[in-house]
Structure formats: C-alpha cells, structure tokens
Amino acid sequence: DTAVSQTPKYLVTQMGNDKSIKCEQNLGHDTMYWYKQDSKKFLKIMFSYNNKELIINETVPNRFSPKSPDKAHLNLHINSLELGDSAVYFCASSLEVWPGGNTIYFGEGSWLTVV
Amino acid sequence: KNQVEQSPQSLIILEGKNCTLQCNYTVSPFSNLRWYKQDTGRGPVSLTIMTFSENTKSNGRYTATLDADTKQSSLHITASQLSDSASYICVVSAGTALIFGKGTTLSVSS
Numbered sequence: 001d002t003a004v005s006q007t008p009k010y011l012v013t014q015m016g017n018d019k020s021i022k023c024e025q026n027l028g029h030d031t032m033y034w035y036k037q038d039s040k041k042f043l044k045i046m047f048s049y050n051n052k053e054l055i056i057n058e059t060v061p062n063r064f065s066p067k068s069p070d071k072a073h074l075n076l077h078i079n080s081l082e083l084g085d086s087a088v089y090f091c092a093s094s095l096e097v098w099p100g101g102n103t104i105y106f107g108e109g110s111w112l113t114v115v
Numbered sequence: 116k117n118q119v120e121q122s123p124q125s126l127i128i129l130e131g132k133n134c135t136l137q138c139n140y141t142v143s144p145f146s147n148l149r150w151y152k153q154d155t156g157r158g159p160v161s162l163t164i165m166t167f168s169e170n171t172k173s174n175g176r177y178t179a180t181l182d183a184d185t186k187q188s189s190l191h192i193t194a195s196q197l198s199d200s201a202s203y204i205c206v207v208s209a210g211t212a213l214i215f216g217k218g219t220t221l222s223v224s225s
Contacts, residue, residue, distance in 0.1 A: 101146075105161075
C-alpha cells in the first residue's frame with residue numbers, strides 16, 4: 001500500500017563504485033522527482049520527470065543519471081561515487097508537472113554512505 | 116534571491132504544551148506555502164498547503180497561518196504529543212520552483 005516506495009533504504013559502498021536507487025509510485029501521478037537531503041537536513045531538488053520526460057535538471061554532476069522506464073518508475077543511477085555523495089535521497093511524486101497546489105508525496109528515503 | 120527562513124532552528128517543549136514555529140520568505144512569484152512534517156528516518160509528509168488568499172488552515176492539532184503582506188507563516192501545534200517530535204519544513208512555491216526551508220526540529224518530552 002506504500003504510495004512512493006524506494007529501494008534500497010540503506011546503502012553503504014566504496015568510492016568509485018556505481019550504484020542505483022529504484023523508485024516506484026502507485027498513485028497514478030504523472031510527475032516524479034529526486035531530492036537530495038544533506039547532513040544539515042536541507043532538501044534540494046535534483047530531477048523532475050513528467051510522463052517519462054525530463055523536466056527539471058538542477059545543477060547535478062553528470063555522474064547522476066535518472067531513468068524513467070514508465071511514469072510510475074524513476075530510478076537514479078550514480079557513477080563513480082564520491083564521499084560527498086553521502087546523503088539521503090528521496091523520491092517523490094505529484095499529480096501534475098507543475099507542483100502548484102498539488103501535494104508532493106515523498107518516499108521513505110535511501111540512506112547512501114560512501115566510504 | 117528566493118529564500119525561506121525558519122525559526123527557531125530547534126525547540127524543546129513538554130508534552131501537552133503548545134508551540135509555534137515560524138517561516139519567513141522572500142519568494143517571487145508566490146504560488147503557495149506548504150508545511151511538511153519529517154519524522155526521524157522517514158520522508159516528509161504534507162501537513163497543509165496554503166494559497167495567497169488563505170489566512171488560516173487547520174489539520175487536526177496543527178494550524179497554519181499565512182500573512183502574504185508580511186511574507187510570514189506560522190505553524191501552531193496545540194496540546195503537543197510525543198509523536199509530534201520531528202522536523203517541520205516550510206516550503207514555498209515560486210512559480211514552478213519549490214524553495215525549501217532548513218526546518219525546525221521539535222522535541223517533545225514527557
């Protein structure tokens with residue numbers, strides 16, 4: 001029954017590795033997002049997709065590549081992981097592409113630790 | 116520059132007491148203001164969304180106010196419970212962008 005689910009919840013990996021985080025929403029929403037929350041608890045948007053199309057791409061290193069096979073899924077692949085990538089990554093979704101008055105539903109987060 | 120400032124940064128109160136969290140913003144163009152609750156180790160959950168014309172909105176023991184003239188919002192929690200311990204994040208929509216505050220960490224103790 002989870003609205004926005006992401007896996008894995010915890011991930012510890014070494015520098016230089018490549019890893020992926022998967023996200024799925026069962027709300028029938030058209031828009032999905034990836035947010036990064038740093039150690040200071042500050043949430044920043046990374047990407048936004050609407051119906052599998054990239055809408056927002058904030059200043060994020062090219063090592064981060066989102067992929068949306070369908071509008072219910074938005075996966076995040078990270079190449080050549082660096083220590084500074086350690087953070088909590090939240091997947092989210094909303095009904096329409098422009099947040100407007102729509103509620104944004106967040107997943108439970110994926111805790112990434114790069115050692 | 117679009118900014119959302121929240122205060123206090125952290126707050127400790129006794130169970131049963133009321134408290135008020137503040138959010139000041141300099142955002143243009145303003146679309147709406149949201150309050151989210153984030154429990155430790157969980158994702159943010161929406162409490163309220165307020166548009167320009169709304170002054171007050173309640174969700175159970177949570178009451179949000181909005182003064183669009185002074186660009187201030189507050190979140191009032193009545194009769195706090197231990198489960199209210201969390202971070203409360205103010206988010207302002209500026210057109211198509213969402214500007215996040217850094218949150219207020221509330222601890223409710225018995």
